[in-house]
Amino acid sequence: MLLVGPVQVARQILVPAAVALIGIGTQQPTWLLLLTPLIIIGACAIGFLPWFTTRYRITDTQLVVTRGLLNRTRLTAPLERIRSVDLEASLLHRVLGLQKVEVGTGVDDTRIELNSLSTESAEELRTFLLERGTDAAGPVQAEAAEPAAVPRADLARLDLRWARYAPLSLSRLAVVAGAIGALTQFTDDFPIVETGHALWDRVLSFSLALVVVVAVLGLALLWVLIAVAGYLIQWWDMRLFREAGNLRLTRGLFTTTSTTIEEARIRGSMLVEPLLLRAADGAELRTLVTGLEERVFPVLPACPRGFATGVGAELLGTSEPFEVTLLPHGAAARRRAHLRAQVPTLAAAAAGVVVTWAFGWSVWIAVVAVVLVAALGAVVGEETYRHLGHRLTSGYLVAGSGALTRVRTALERGGIIGWVVTQSFFQRRRGLATLVATTAAGSEHVTVLDVPVGTAVAVADAATPGMLTAFLRD
Amino acid sequence: MTTVPGHSEQITATLREPANQVSPNAVRMWRAIAWTQLAVTVLVLAVVWLLVGEATWWLVLVTLVVVAPGIMYAVWMPPLRNRIHRWEVTGDAVFTRSGWITTEVRIAPLSRVQTVDTRIGPVMRMFGIAAVTVTTASAAGPIVIDGLDEEVARRVVVHLTETTAATEGDAT
Numbered sequence: 001m002l003l004v005g006p007v008q009v010a011r012q013i014l015v016p017a018a019v020a021l022i023g024i025g026t027q028q029p030t031w032l033l034l035l036t037p038l039i040i041i042g043a044c045a046i047g048f049l050p051w052f053t054t055r056y057r058i059t060d061t062q063l064v065v066t067r068g069l070l071n072r073t074r075l076t077a078p079l080e081r082i083r084s085v086d087l088e089a090s091l092l093h094r095v096l097g098l099q100k101v102e103v104g105t106g107v108d109d110t111r112i113e114l115n116s117l118s119t120e121s122a123e124e125l126r127t128f129l130l131e132r133g134t135d136a137a138g139p140v141q142a143e144a145a146e147p148a149a150v151p152r153a154d155l156a157r158l159d160l161r162w163a164r165y166a167p168l169s170l171s172r173l174a175v176v177a178g179a180i181g182a183l184t185q186f187t188d189d190f191p192i193v194e195t196g197h198a199l200w201d202r203v204l205s206f207s208l209a210l211v212v213v214v215a216v217l218g219l220a221l222l223w224v225l226i227a228v229a230g231y232l233i234q235w236w237d238m239r240l241f242r243e244a245g246n247l248r249l250t251r252g253l254f255t256t257t258s259t260t261i262e263e264a265r266i267r268g269s270m271l272v273e274p275l276l277l278r279a280a281d282g283a284e285l286r287t288l289v290t291g292l293e294e295r296v297f298p299v300l301p302a303c304p305r306g307f308a309t310g311v312g313a314e315l316l317g318t319s320e321p322f323e324v325t326l327l328p329h330g331a332a333a334r335r336r337a338h339l340r341a342q343v344p345t346l347a348a349a350a351a352g353v354v355v356t357w358a359f360g361w362s363v364w365i366a367v368v369a370v371v372l373v374a375a376l377g378a379v380v381g382e383e384t385y386r387h388l389g390h391r392l393t394s395g396y397l398v399a400g401s402g403a404l405t406r407v408r409t410a411l412e413r414g415g416i417i418g419w420v421v422t423q424s425f426f427q428r429r430r431g432l433a434t435l436v437a438t439t440a441a442g443s444e445h446v447t448v449l450d451v452p453v454g455t456a457v458a459v460a461d462a463a464t465p466g467m468l469t470a471f472l473r474d
Numbered sequence: 475m476t477t478v479p480g481h482s483e484q485i486t487a488t489l490r491e492p493a494n495q496v497s498p499n500a501v502r503m504w505r506a507i508a509w510t511q512l513a514v515t516v517l518v519l520a521v522v523w524l525l526v527g528e529a530t531w532w533l534v535l536v537t538l539v540v541v542a543p544g545i546m547y548a549v550w551m552p553p554l555r556n557r558i559h560r561w562e563v564t565g566d567a568v569f570t571r572s573g574w575i576t577t578e579v580r581i582a583p584l585s586r587v588q589t590v591d592t593r594i595g596p597v598m599r600m601f602g603i604a605a606v607t608v609t610t611a612s613a614a615g616p617i618v619i620d621g622l623d624e625e626v627a628r629r630v631v632v633h634l635t636e637t638t639a640a641t642e643g644d645a646t
Contacts, residue, residue: 290611420581438614445612454487454488467581468489470566470567471562472488
């Protein structure tokens with residue numbers, strides 16, 4: 001226990017401290033000897049403080065946490081209000097047999113954190129708090145929550161073969177590209193690169209095509225390795241199971257996390273199929289939850305689509321939202337999708353005019369570029385329209401969206417807490433509207449884009465019977 | 475209206491207008507703000523004209539691009555907004571329509587309302603205008619009833635707080 005705090009503080013101050021030390025050390029080497037132990041002692045002292053000053057106890061009705069040395073704060077959470085108890089353990093925590101506990105009351109976003117409890121007491125605390133919570137279930141709407149038929153039955157376990165889907169989700173690619181970009185900033189400082197440059201020139205003169213092919217293959221291979229490694233680190237040993245009216249997800253290779261969601265708080269789901277993943281018949285599943293820090297909560301990593309919809313159906317209590325055919329929004333919506341997808345073409349045309357006129361490039365370069373962008377835009381526009389749609393099932397409002405990534409959002413009708421119908425100038429001319437169902441779950445709104453306005457109102461009225469009745473024209 | 479789930483596509487419905495218009499003072503306020511903004515812009519432009527000292531082509535262009543929309547805004551926006559902005563608070567819901575180029579209709583049942591705030595800015599005070607904001611548990615769903623007479627706003631707030639206080643649960 002007494003190690004975790006100082007190490008965390010040390011990690012936070014490592015970079016600024018190192019920079020300061022190197023800066024000072026080059027000027028005054030003797031200072032280095034004095035300052036280094038001072039920084040280490042400082043890190044220890046600051047790191048120890050929370051442990052010495054944090055206390056928690058459980059009264060008959062409340063969880064009370066006091067912390068702070070000079071500013072003493074006292075956090076209390078009524079036991080029956082506790083909605084989530086999450087555990088997290090970094091590699092260091094795990095080596096030392098510790099857990100970080102985060103207690104959420106679900107009403108606001110502040111969570112009570114208890115770092116470095118022993119694994120047993122953390123587990124004990126978790127079970128106790130959650131059982132107390134469910135026993136005295138307050139005024140929570142528990143419409144969709146069915147008591148677990150088979151307790152502790154796994155809804156899903158990580159199948160290692162799913163790792164083949166990892167390289168197809170490109171969301172991690174941006175992070176990797178950023179990291180590589182940052183690395184190249186440093187490589188200029190290395191002397192090896194100088195000699196490398198000479199070698200590079202010789203290789204380039206040898207065969208440019210070969211270099212390009214090797215580079216592309218190398219990058220692709222690197223991406224596959226990074227993606228699979230990231231996937232496994234994040235989702236290793238993933239288990240999704242029911243436990244006394246709660247849904248629990250545990251996962252992680254180095255840092256393990258355990259998240260518990262009250263099933264009554266699940267308001268819907270999102271089935272996300274990025275372009276490449278869709279081509280391989282894979283999908284990711286997220287749930288829309290109220291009163292959790294992460295309101296769009298990923299429950300399944302990239303996995304076979306059929307499996308994702310199966311688990312989704314299990315969570316929502318019906319497979320309907322995943323199976324129904326979405327109703328298309330018609331020709332006007334399609335035209336708008338295409339128009340919007342052609343905006344880059346305008347930019348390309350403008351750029352084409354500039355390079356032709358100002359730099360004297362051949363007109364044909366501009367023409368070919370514009371045609372290519374327009375063709376791509378046509379594909380994107382058509383895809384966007386094909387993904388667009390909505391459907392009302394007996395329990396859910398289902399909305400389809402996305403351009404290259406297909407997203408199917410299902411929102412429980414009981415979770416809708418209001419409606420917004422927006423019409424831009426152009427939408428009004430085409431008789432379309434954007435229908436937004438507001439909710440406390442997920443991203444707090446589900447949008448049905450470019451739907452004929454009459455249909456939008458009818459869908460809203462049918463989805464929440466009575467809410468609109470007084471405001472309808474006969 | 476009866477609906478078979480999934481077959482709502484054959485049914486269309488239309489919303490009626492919310493019952494109440496905004497206060498005439500609100501229209502005056504919008505107009506005053508728009509013309510003041512325009513006056514300030516013209517003043518700044520006049521200073522630039524004086525500093526430059528001659529009618530260069532770019533100065534004429536900038537003046538046209540800034541002033542023409544400004545005049546159109548000051549002339550068109552207040553009456554248009556007056557026609558579109560409407561509101562209604564019933565026993566169970568808040569219903570508003572706002573905007574002038576892009577219109578927005580919002581409906582929230584009072585059972586889901588979490589907070590009710592009144593806002594009176596300095597300019598609004600000069601015109602005796604108040605805005606009532608009704609928030610629900612969704613960040614996407616705050617409803618602003620803009621351009622109410624202060625007295626009307628007070629009545630609306632009393633009605634809203636009384637009704638929402640009577641509902642139970644955490645409105646999510």
